[in-house]
Structure formats: structure tokens, C-alpha cells
Amino acid sequence: MEKDDKSIHKFDFNLICEYFLGLERQGPGSAEATIKALSFIDNLSKESNIADIGCGTGGQTMIIAKNIEGKIRGIDLFPAFIEQFNLNAAKLNLKERVKGLLGDMKNLPFREEELDLIWSEGAIYNIGFNRGINEWRRFLKKGGYIAISEASWFTEKRPEEIEKFWLEAYPEIDTISSKVYQMQKAGYIPVATFILPENCWIDNFYVPQVNRQDEFLSKYKGDKTVEDFIANERFEAQLYYKYKEYYGYVFYIGKKI
Numbered sequence: 001m002e003k004d005d006k007s008i009h010k011f012d013f014n015l016i017c018e019y020f021l022g023l024e025r026q027g028p029g030s031a032e033a034t035i036k037a038l039s040f041i042d043n044l045s046k047e048s049n050i051a052d053i054g055c056g057t058g059g060q061t062m063i064i065a066k067n068i069e070g071k072i073r074g075i076d077l078f079p080a081f082i083e084q085f086n087l088n089a090a091k092l093n094l095k096e097r098v099k100g101l102l103g104d105m106k107n108l109p110f111r112e113e114e115l116d117l118i119w120s121e122g123a124i125y126n127i128g129f130n131r132g133i134n135e136w137r138r139f140l141k142k143g144g145y146i147a148i149s150e151a152s153w154f155t156e157k158r159p160e161e162i163e164k165f166w167l168e169a170y171p172e173i174d175t176i177s178s179k180v181y182q183m184q185k186a187g188y189i190p191v192a193t194f195i196l197p198e199n200c201w202i203d204n205f206y207v208p209q210v211n212r213q214d215e216f217l218s219k220y221k222g223d224k225t226v227e228d229f230i231a232n233e234r235f236e237a238q239l240y241y242k243y244k245e246y247y248g249y250v251f252y253i254g255k256k257i
């Protein structure tokens, strides 16, 4: 198989977990971007119920918790991430109102209209943006908010190499206007969108991976799966540097009508 034919989904999940467990973030983002997205949300109080779906080890969850009142439940499919999430919450004295729970975004454990806010950074692609915003809507109260970051095209046309890579990795990548249209169709007021700045990818996502990759390659010397996985991560990063004017992550904030 050509290395550009591989997406992260084809590698062993335990391997991916171990790799990302050693990193603060499992996707592009920053404290500033999380706080900016929060600034569009005005309905929160001590009584609020918030869900962070595909929370990983909780980099963004802890930022949210430090900036608002209310209870946050982080949901992730992978036990090692949830374990680390709960350790992080304890370390920051947030255990009373921040809890990590094992769960599947395709089958969430919430009641109808229970939540004031649904958060999800760099994770909704696991269910697909359109399915996620439609299925999760019923858990929100009327007037509740959804805040999602999602891979998006910035331009109408893209060079073939990057178009091919993304259509293989995540065919639902689309333009910002298409995603906003989907939000409106799903029953949300599109409150705001903004593009995550490049530092969210470079400084907070790809640069911290450089050391991790060296560590991994020496720990698993000669392991072909690991070598392929690291080659794939490096290839993805190179594509970002080459084509970052054409795509990136975008925050979408909507309010349930």
C-alpha cells in the first residue's frame, strides 16, 4: 500500500492511544480558541449541564471548566483517555464538577433536553458532522448551544493531492458555508464560525509530536506497523505545511431553536 493511501483509522487503536496519551492534545486546538468559542455562549450558570464528546484526555475540557461554572461530563470511547482525563481533573481540583465517562458518541447516555451545551473538538468526524449535529440535538434544551470544531475546506477548489488525501481520510470535509447550511437545516441558529489559527496545528499539534515520534520509533524499533503509523503522521503534517491555505479546523457554534 502507498503511504498516502493510509488514514489513521486503519492502524491499531491501542497503538494510536498510546501515542496520543503522551500528548496534551489529541487534535488541533488551543486554550485561546476554546475560550473564544466559549465567548459566544451566554446561557451558562452553576446549574448547567455540559457534555464534551470525544474529550480525549481533556485538554480542552479543563479549559472550559476553568472558565465557566456548571458540570461537565467528558465522553470518550477509549478507557486509557478517560483514566488520564479523570487524573487531570483531580490534579486541577475539578473532580466535583468534571467527570470523564466511557461512552460512544453514536449512543450517548443523556436524557432528552438534559444539556445546556454540547462541546466537541476535533472528534465529530468519528460519527460524521451531519449525523452528529442531527442526532445529538435532542439532548439539548431549547436555547442550548453546540460548539464543534471540524476539518473544513477554505476554498471552492483545491489541489488534487490534498483533495485526494482528505476524501480518503474523511469524505465529509466540506466548505464552511456547506457546514453552516447543514447546521441551519438541522435546527440550529448559526451563531458563529471562526477558523482556528495555524498555531493550533503547528505549535500545539504537530510540533509536540516530533519528540513523541522519535520516542516511539526507538521503543518499537523494527516494528513495521509503528514505522508505517509514524510515516503516516509525518506525511499528514507535511501536507498541512504544504496546503494549509486550503483547509483547516473551523469552530461552528449553533443555538438550538
Ligand code: SAH
Residues within 6 Å of the ligand: 024, 025, 026, 027, 028, 029, 053, 054, 055, 056, 057, 058, 059, 060, 075, 076, 077, 078, 081, 103, 104, 105, 106, 120, 121, 122, 123, 126
Ligand atoms: N477533543 C480532544 C480529542 C480529539 S481526538 C482534543 O481536541 O484534544 C478524537 C477523540 O475521539 C479521541 O479521543 C477518540 O478516542 C474519540 N473517539 C473516537 N471514536 C469515538 C466514539 N465513537 N465515541 C466517543 N469518542 C470517540
